Amino acid sequence: MASKNIIVKFSDGRKCPQLGLGTWKSKPGEVSQAVKDAIDIGYRHIDCAFVYGNEKEVGDAITEKIKEGVVKREDLFITSKLWNTFHRPDLVRGALMKSLQNLNLEYLDLYLIHWPQAYKEDGELFPADENGKIQFSDVDYVDTWKALEPLQAEGLVKSLGVSNFNSRQLDRVLEIASIKPVVNQVECHPYLIQRKLKEFCSSRGVMLAAYSPLGSPDRPWAKPDEPRLLDDARLKAIADRLGRTVAQVLIRYQLERGNIVVPKSVTRSRIESNFSVLDFQLSKEDLELIDSFDCNGRFVPMTASLGHKHHPFENDEF
Numbered sequence: 149m150a151s152k153n154i155i156v157k158f159s160d161g162r163k164c165p166q167l168g169l170g171t172w173k174s175k176p177g178e179v180s181q182a183v184k185d186a187i188d189i190g191y192r193h194i195d196c197a198f199v200y201g202n203e204k205e206v207g208d209a210i211t212e213k214i215k216e217g218v219v220k221r222e223d224l225f226i227t228s229k230l231w232n233t234f235h236r237p238d239l240v241r242g243a244l245m246k247s248l249q250n251l252n253l254e255y256l257d258l259y260l261i262h263w264p265q266a267y268k269e270d271g272e273l274f275p276a277d278e279n280g281k282i283q284f285s286d287v288d289y290v291d292t293w294k295a296l297e298p299l300q301a302e303g304l305v306k307s308l309g310v311s312n313f314n315s316r317q318l319d320r321v322l323e324i325a326s327i328k329p330v331v332n333q334v335e336c337h338p339y340l341i342q343r344k345l346k347e348f349c350s351s352r353g354v355m356l357a358a359y360s361p362l363g364s365p366d367r368p369w370a371k372p373d374e375p376r377l378l379d380d381a382r383l384k385a386i387a388d389r390l391g392r393t394v395a396q397v398l399i400r401y402q403l404e405r406g407n408i409v410v411p412k413s414v415t416r417s418r419i420e421s422n423f424s425v426l427d428f429q430l431s432k433e434d435l436e437l438i439d440s441f442d443c444n445g446r447f448v449p450m451t452a453s454l455g456h457k458h459h460p461f462e463n464d465e466f
């Protein structure tokens with residue numbers, strides 16, 4: 149089963165299955181089964197986050213599959229992410245310990261700073277004022293990074309990375325880092341191909357991990373009149389010609405571009421077909437055609453943090 153995975157190597161020498169299962173919006177009552185199905189199908193990489201509110205149920209599934217002897221811990225690659233309310237250096241270790249406890253793991257394979265912008269540290273994950281506006285904290289993510297580094301030395305996490313960092317923010321971390329980030333996990337799909345950010349990351353030995361690769365149709369703020377990537381007629385034509393689904397083309401596109409990719413599903417048949425992408429390739433012409441659909445179309449703009457001095461998408465080109 150594990151041989152179905154393509155393995156990529158990080159700048160720190162560690163290995164990671166290129167295709168993983170996303171878990172955002174996977175309801176606690178559904179995610180255990182989804183993770184168990186995924187492991188049975190051959191997935192070895194699960195993308196989690198404290199803020200998804202389902203780490204405990206993901207952990208239950210992992211524990212069960214290890215107990216059954218289907219996988220060993222070392223066969224799995226588990227990512228989690230430090231939420232915005234835990235950026236203050238004295239809160240970082242506790243946040244990681246909570247995710248480890250939730251997931252019933254002794255270590256994570258990868259821990260990411262989820263976003264560069266910090267929120268007020270008052271216990272709520274989305275601390276809002278009486279008008280519903282998120283309360284910001286001015287902790288600088290470079291100080292958060294410095295607090296993360298000793299956790300790798302302690303063996304609590306194998307690799308460290310960032311998520312939703314723009315090029316300037318990533319460079320600031322690289323300037324002060326003793327341990328370099330191995331990954332920048334960002335939104336990436338044909339409407340937002342991230343050409344410049346990808347080149348920037350590659351030039352610094354940072355791997356790009358693509359989130360929302362199917363266009364996140366179940367994002368809570370989706371409007372009925374917004375374009376749906378999975379329904380794009382141009383992608384459908386490519387998929388039909390190749391005898392594949394649009395989702396398979398979207399996932400294969402990321403693999404061919406050398407990106408890690410973490411499509412989410414709680415539907416067994418989709419979890420299975422999303423993983424069946426090793427027996428076909430996209431031609432150079434198809435890859436270029438898909439690149440041409442780029443329209444700076446962002447499905448996860450994080451509008452709740454607009455105005456934050458570290459909001460990644462407001463002041464920098466990429």
Ligand SMILES: NC(=O)C1=CN([C@@H]2O[C@H](COP(=O)(O)OP(=O)(O)OC[C@H]3O[C@@H](n4cnc5c(N)ncnc54)[C@H](OP(=O)(O)O)[C@@H]3O)[C@@H](O)[C@H]2O)C=CC1
Pocket residue numbers: 169170171172173195196262311312333334358359360361362363364365366367378393395396410411412413414415418419421422448
């Ligand atoms: N670092 C960050 O800030 C972020 C990280 N992420 C990570 O990336 C993952 C993936 O992104 P996400 O935004 O969830 O969205 P995706 O682009 O992966 O889309 C998920 C949606 O697509 C549906 N779907 C899955 N497979 C198929 C298929 N074969 N055919 C048709 N529909 C399908 C799912 O439905 P169903 O489940 O009902 O089958 C679900 O509604 C997240 O779950 C999370 O782990 C995402 C956003 C931000």
Ligand SMILES: CC(=O)C(C)=O
Pocket residue numbers: 172197262448
């Ligand atoms: C889904 C996710 O990771 C967000 C919105 O931060």
